[in-house]
Amino acid sequence: MAEMNTNTSNHHGKPRSKKLSTRVDMTPMVDLGFLLITFFMLTTTMAQPKTIDLIMPAEGKSMPVPESKALTVLLTGDNRIAYYEGDGSNADAAVNLQYTTYSTQTGIGDVIRKKQQRVADKYGDADQLIVLIKADEKANYSNVVNVMDEMLINRVARYAIVDITDNDQGFLHPMP
Template sequence: MAEINTSEKSGSRGTHSNKKSTRVDMTPMVDLGFLLITFFMLTTTMAQPKTMDLFMPKDDGDSMSLPAKKALTVILGPDNRIAWYEGIGNDPAIPPQVHYSSYSNHAGIRDIIIDKKNAVLQAFHKNDLMVLIKADKSSNYKNVVDIMDEMLISQVDRYAMVDITPAEEQYFK
C-alpha cells in the first residue's frame, strides 16, 4: 500500500542527509469510496411526490343530488378576486345572491367557509357541507391551490371542481 524509496545516490561527495520519498497507493481508498457510494445509492429511498387527491363529479348529468342549503359555490376570478353564493345556483327563477371576498385572514373566504360549515352542522347535525369550486379562465393556478388549502384548513371533507357557467363568468365584468 505504501512504499518508501530508500535508494541512495552514489558518487556524492561529503555527507548528505538521506531523503526518502514516500508514495501512498490510493487504490484501496478509491475502491472503498465507490463501495460506499454504491451502498448508499441502493439503500436510500427516493423522495415520494406529494400529491393531493381530487375527485371529480360524474359526467352523467345531474348525478349529484345536493340540497341548496348544504352547498356553497366559490368562483375564482381574475386579480385574486373571489365571488361566492350559497347553494348551487341552477334555478333560473331564483338567481343566486352573489357576494365578493378575498383571501385575507380577516373576513376572507376562510371565515365564510367556516360560517357555512357551522350553519350546515347546526341545521342537519352532520358535516355535509359541499363546496363547489369554479375557476374563471382568467384566474391563475395559485388561486386554485389557495382555495384547496382553505378546504384543508377549514376541514371541508366534500368539495369539487366544477365548470363555470357563462352567467357566472359575468360576475367579474
C-alpha cells in the first residue's frame, strides 16, 4: 500500500517547508507478476513433436516396378546422395549413377521433379513415379529424414525405404 509521511518537526524555531515522502509497496505487483507467469506457463502449449507418417507395405509377395517409373536414391556417408533411373533389379543392365546434393536449386528435389515430369509425359500422371530410397550403413538418420522431406515437398505419392542390395553397394563403393 502507499503511505505518506508528514513529519513537521520544527528545528531551531524556523518554519520549514513541508516535505512529503512517498513509499510504494511493490509486494502486490510482484504477486500479480508471479500469478501471470504461472498462469501462462500452465496454459501454454509446449512444442509438439515433429513426426513423419510412414505407411509400411503389407507383408507378402513384392510387386514389380517398371524401370521407366522408378527412381532409386542411394544414401551413404558424408551426406552423399547418388541416384539412377530404374529399380536396379536387373544386375546385367548398365546403371547411369549420378551424384547430387540437398541443394534447393540443383539437388535431389530437382532430380525428383524432372523425373516426375518425364513420368507424367509418358504415363499421363506424375503420381505414377515410384522412388526407392536405399541407405547403406554409413548413411545417417538425418539423410533419410531429409530425403523423406523431399518426398513430401515434391508430393511424391509412392516411395519406399528398401534394403540396399549388393549391386547398389558395388555402385557406391567400387573396388579399386
